[in-house]
Amino acid sequence: MEYIRWTKNLVKEALSVRRVIVISGARQCGKTTLTKQALSKDMIYRTLDDNKMFSIAKESPADFVKHDKKTMVIDEIQKVPELLSEIKIVVDNNNAHGQFMLTGSADVFSLPQVNESLAGRVKNIKLRTLTEGEILGTKPNFIEKILKKKIPSQIQGYDKQEVLDLAIRGGYPEVIFLPKKNRKDWYRDYIDILISRDLKNIANIRRANVLNKLVSVLAAWSSKYINTDDICSSLEISKNTFIEYFSLLQHLYLFECVPAWTKTDYDKVGKKDKVYMCDTGLMANILNWHYDNVALDSDRCGKLVETMVFKELATLVDLNSEYSMYQYRDRNKREIDFIIETENNEVIAVEVKSGSKVTSDDFKHIKWFRDNLVKDKKFTGIVLYTGQDTLQLGQDLFIVPMACLWS
Numbered sequence: 372m373e374y375i376r377w378t379k380n381l382v383k384e385a386l387s388v389r390r391v392i393v394i395s396g397a398r399q400c401g402k403t404t405l406t407k408q409a410l411s412k413d414m415i416y417r418t419l420d421d422n423k424m425f426s427i428a429k430e431s432p433a434d435f436v437k438h439d440k441k442t443m444v445i446d447e448i449q450k451v452p453e454l455l456s457e458i459k460i461v462v463d464n465n466n467a468h469g470q471f472m473l474t475g476s477a478d479v480f481s482l483p484q485v486n487e488s489l490a491g492r493v494k495n496i497k498l499r500t501l502t503e504g505e506i507l508g509t510k511p512n513f514i515e516k517i518l519k520k521k522i523p524s525q526i527q528g529y530d531k532q533e534v535l536d537l538a539i540r541g542g543y544p545e546v547i548f549l550p551k552k553n554r555k556d557w558y559r560d561y562i563d564i565l566i567s568r569d570l571k572n573i574a575n576i577r578r579a580n581v582l583n584k585l586v587s588v589l590a591a592w593s594s595k596y597i598n599t600d601d602i603c604s605s606l607e608i609s610k611n612t613f614i615e616y617f618s619l620l621q622h623l624y625l626f627e628c629v630p631a632w633t634k635t636d637y638d639k640v641g642k643k644d645k646v647y648m649c650d651t652g653l654m655a656n657i658l659n660w661h662y663d664n665v666a667l668d669s670d671r672c673g674k675l676v677e678t679m680v681f682k683e684l685a686t687l688v689d690l691n692s693e694y695s696m697y698q699y700r701d702r703n704k705r706e707i708d709f710i711i712e713t714e715n716n717e718v719i720a721v722e723v724k725s726g727s728k729v730t731s732d733d734f735k736h737i738k739w740f741r742d743n744l745v746k747d748k749k750f751t752g753i754v755l756y757t758g759q760d761t762l763q764l765g766q767d768l769f770i771v772p773m774a775c776l777w778s
Contacts, residue, residue, distance in 0.1 A: 373404060374544065377511045377690055378498055382409040385494040386442070386469035390462040393448070396498035397624040397649060398476035398569060399561065401544050405498060406444050406472055414472075418446035425450060432457045442469050449477040449573060455489060462492050477573050478622045497624075500542030500650045502686050503777035513776050514687050514694065514711060517719050517751055522761050522771055529774035531727055531757040535662055535672065538679040541652015558656035562586060565623060574619050581608055585616050589626055590657045593648040594677040594708075596641075596700070624649055629681070632697035632710045635744050641700040647681045654678060669725075676725040676773070677708060680755060683776045684709055684721070705736045718745050720752045727758040729770045737768065 378394075382405065385392045394402050406416075415438050419425045428435045428451040436443065436457045448454060458471055473479070480495075504511060516522055540546065543561075546554055566583060570576050588602055603613050620626050628644035648654040655661070655675060665671045688694045693714040699707040709721040720737045737752035755773045762770040772778075 374501055374505050375508065376401060376405050376408065377505055377686065378405060378496060379408050381496055381690060385496060388468055389492065389494040390466065390468060391458060391471045391473065391489055391493040393493055393495045394472065394474045394498055395478055395495065396476065397500065398565065399543055399545060400498055400500045402474040402498055403446060406474060410442055410472065413441040414444060415440045416444045419450040420447050428454060436461055442472055444472045446474045447476060448473040449475045449479040452479055459489055476569060476623065481622050497689055499682060499686050501544055502542065502683050503537060506547065507777060509777060511687055511690055517753060518717055520751065522769060523775060524761050525759055526772040526774040526778050527759060529772065531725065534676060534757050534773055535665060538651040538675045539655045539661060541650045542682065543650065543652060546652055555656050558653055562657065569623065570619060573622060581606060582616055586620065586625065587657055589620065589646065590648050590654045592646055593654055594674045595646065596643045597646050629696060629698045632699045637744060639702040641702065645698045647678050649682065651675055651679045651682065672725040677723045680723045680776065684711065699740060705739055707736055707740055717749045722754045724754055724756040727756060729754050729756050731764065734764065734768055
């Protein structure tokens with residue numbers, strides 16, 4: 372089954388106004404499928420995973436990028452970044468839109484050997500693994516529903532067990548069709564290929580065993596603020612090595628950081644980023660988590676569910692350039708999991724609870740944030756939980772079923 376990606380319309384719009392489009396995302400997240408959904412038949416497709424194409428691109432990059440179609444698709448562009456300079460020459464001599472669509476499972480413009488940014492010519496689009504909404508074929512309108520306070524009163528069929536099952540499965544298209552017993556092998560092979568093969572395209576890794584261990588350690592830190600000293604001590608690596616390897620894992624779209632909300636004069640606000648693994652299925656399988664050893668463990672359950680919400684919200688934010696996502700923590704131990712801010716001075720504060728019960732105490736940090744830091748903005752505070760009923764606490768506070776993210 373082929374899923375229609377929410378990013379499709381974003382890509383089609385970019386093709387009509389930019390000369391070059393770059394679609395980046397983790398390997399096997401569906402980039403090739405998306406390009407075929409968004410493009411007309413007047414295109415030529417070349418993948419650098421093909422050894423013959425790779426050799427031609429390396430030996431004669433100028434000839435490789437020549438084409439007489441409306442659009443040339445070059446898959447896995449990070450393998451031959453030298454092509455970017457030749458693409459620049461082509462599009463500088465021809466200002467037609469949609470000439471090149473480049474896809475990559477690494478952030479090609481972040482590579483140390485890449486000096487060409489294609490600034491002013493390129494539109495960068497991130498593709499994540501499938502959201503539940505994309506799997507179900509629903510519309511990406513959760514943020515709009517919250518802003519307009521048009522939230523369904525009840526959503527049937529998604530209790531805590533169902534939410535955890537979805538999180539443990541993850542969003543890689545191929546995994547969705549696999550029997551549960553085969554998923555762990557798929558994820559293990561996936562990580563092995565990334566570290567043993569894909570990383571060679573972007574870096575000279577001398578300690579692959581350390582990188583493997585770091586992936587597991589960071590997976591366990593997902594939804595938390597990283598303590599670099601603790602990680603370096605446990606892996607017996609230097610801070611510089613950690614920074615280098617963590618950056619590489621972000622370039623491969625395995626991990627992502629959510630920045631702190633600091634738009635205030637309040638002097639106790641924290642400024643640390645929060646780290647998340649980009650797919651909960653990969654996270655759970657790396658850590659050998661399954662329903663039985665997660666459901667009754669509040670720490671594991673909380674990390675997994677919050678990471679799932681991160682991926683769902685981040686995908687929605689990606690679709691609209693007017694949205695930005697942050698998190699909040701201060702030295703008085705007030706924390707808010709996610710803050711979504713719009714260019715129209717609207718703010719949504721989101722707390723995530725993996726359980727099916729919410730009390731007024733779960734809103735205390737949201738209320739403080741509303742009353743002290745964003746009094747001049749249109750505000751909505753929500754607690755997402757694994758129950759089925761929407762409840763309203765005052766004019767701008769809501770208890771919302773987690774399934775509202777995709778229903």
